[in-house]
């Protein structure tokens with residue numbers, strides 16, 4: 026059991042008002058204790074550690090200076106919010122982080138009044154904060170909105186869309202740029218270089234110097250030419266010109282770990298009336314925990330670990346490979362044989378496996394930063410000019426680029442390949458990261474081919490098939506986690522587009538599976554056979570185009586047909602139903618049922634528990650069949666239909 030740290034001062038803190046009652050001189054000790062508490066908690070829960078350690082001082086300083094929850098504090102992504110949760114009435118539950126029934130791993134409105142806005146997908150904080158700031162302005166309330174956005178999240182277009190509008194908010198909007206020179210991987214692009222120049226070419230701004238500047242600073246409209254020259258000179262010197270031109274008063278760079286200096290700077294900022302302020306805080310991801318500070322990823326995401334050694338409990342190892350590795354290995358093999366294959370990630374090289382691809386083909390891997398919309402249209406441009414781009418974006422994050430998928434890829438019928446990892450339910454990250462909707466949002470698009478891999482062998486075949494598919498857009502989905510331990514074929518098959526496969530022959534019941542629910546479908550078939558119900562299991566492989574011949578055969582030769590998919594309504598099952606209805610296949614009394622994710626956002630839990638809750642495992646498949654056949658749980662006729 027991890028020894029809990031001694032935290033005598035933190036023990037006196039329930040909510041931020043308790044922090045505000047402290048003497049300023051006590052804040053450094055509070056930060057130390059808060060940091061130890063976060064390390065201890067995450068060592069037993071796992072989760073996001075590095076980002077939170079980097080904002081301990083910012084958390085304490087912001088809550089000390091601003092009147093939260095009246096002043097709205099919005100954390101971008103929200104993965105760094107654990108220190109915030111400890112000091113906002115949730116310390117007693119902090120060791121339930123990301124567990125079923127426990128605290129969310131991100132900020133969440135339903136969890137606390139101190140979480141005015143939910144997060145998890147990045148780059149939303151300034152837009153949301155602007156909403157609160159304008160509401161406060163319209164109501165003539167004094168409340169401010171403070172957005173804390175990381176240097177990675179700041180690379181997304183949405184952040185600039187919000188900054189472009191920020192002037193509206195006047196002094197009610199404060200943006201704190203938390204610059205730790207890290208995304209999940211090292212950050213990329215020109216903004217990163219601009220920030221690095223800014224930090225390297227300037228000493229930290231002192232509270233006294235800031236106060237002098239603010240005192241001497243005239244409101245923009247009154248500013249004369251001299252003032253403007255001074256501002257540009259300052260901007261050039263400080264590099265804040267970019268933000269100044271976007272309408273912010275740039276304050277920085279400041280030391281994001283000097284809590285007393287932060288407090289004074291924030292107090293200056295709070296009193297200023299110079300319009301939207303952008304404070305450039307320089308921090309260190311993983312700050313204060315040596316194993317995190319010294320690791321390449323700064324312990325961005327960790328499993329349970331030993332606090333003393335930092336050693337993570339990753340299990341015995343040697344099990345089946347993660348799907349992202351299977352994907353990467355397959356793509357590397359294709360790229361070895363075809364120099365037109367390129368790969369694109371939106372700041373997720375490790376999670377997608379493209380870090381492996383980049384090691385093998387460094388000139389053909391592109392990390393565009395947190396910029397999914399750009400990634401898709403960038404891929405479309407490459408495809409339009411004869412390349413074979415593989416856009417590897419998690420299912421949930423691809424949602425952000427849907428118009429680019431429709432407008433730039435589908436309508437133009439460009440051969441962009443989409444590798445959608447984390448399809449289906451993802452466990453600890455909860456509803457914001459579930460890949461529930463990609464079948465619904467892609468299968469409705471003309472020209473698209475949409476596949477779902479049932480296991481690692483199928484994924485290998487599908488990557489090969491995608492590499493050969495030049496006639497239009499094609500996507501494959503596969504889940505978070507590891508394969509079934511099946512041998513990966515040396516020579517992958519090129520699958521016939523739109524053709525599924527029978528994996529088990531039967532007569533009475535047909536289970537039409539799409540994706541990795543196949544394993545549960547096969548278990549269900551065993552259970553049904555034991556009740557005397559002969560069961561066929563098919564892996565349809567393609568959600569679009571459907572294997573209509575196979576579906577027609579199954580639906581006209583079995584009494585019951587059940588579709589199963591790890592996706593929300595509107596995907597595979599819906600399209601099978603549409604086909605069955607169009608062809609009158611359900612007119613003659615066929616019992617057809619679709620099994621899919623519930624019409625609900627499921628909170629975090631283990632994937633197994635989530636799929637049980639979603640009624641998408643073997644017992645529920647059996648139950649669906651028995652109810653359709655009006656049989657009880659042991660398969661005996663009851664005459665009662667479901």
Ligand SMILES: Cc1ncc(C[n+]2csc(CCOP(=O)(O)OP(=O)(O)O)c2C)c(N)n1
Nearest residue numbers: 076145146147175176177178207208209372
């Ligand atoms: C739209 C979107 N794309 C990708 C991610 C995955 N992601 C989570 S945190 C992160 C890096 C964020 O970097 P930064 O904003 O600098 O925060 P830090 O972790 O450095 O504190 C990424 C890419 C996401 N949450 N949302």
Ligand SMILES: CC(=O)[C@@H](O)[C@H](O)COP(=O)(O)O
Nearest residue numbers: 102104145326376447454505
């Ligand atoms: C906070 C965030 O969005 C990422 O860190 C995400 O949690 C990664 O998900 P995986 O752990 O499935 O790669």
Ligand SMILES: [Mg+2]
Nearest residue numbers: 175176177207
């Ligand atoms: Mg960062």
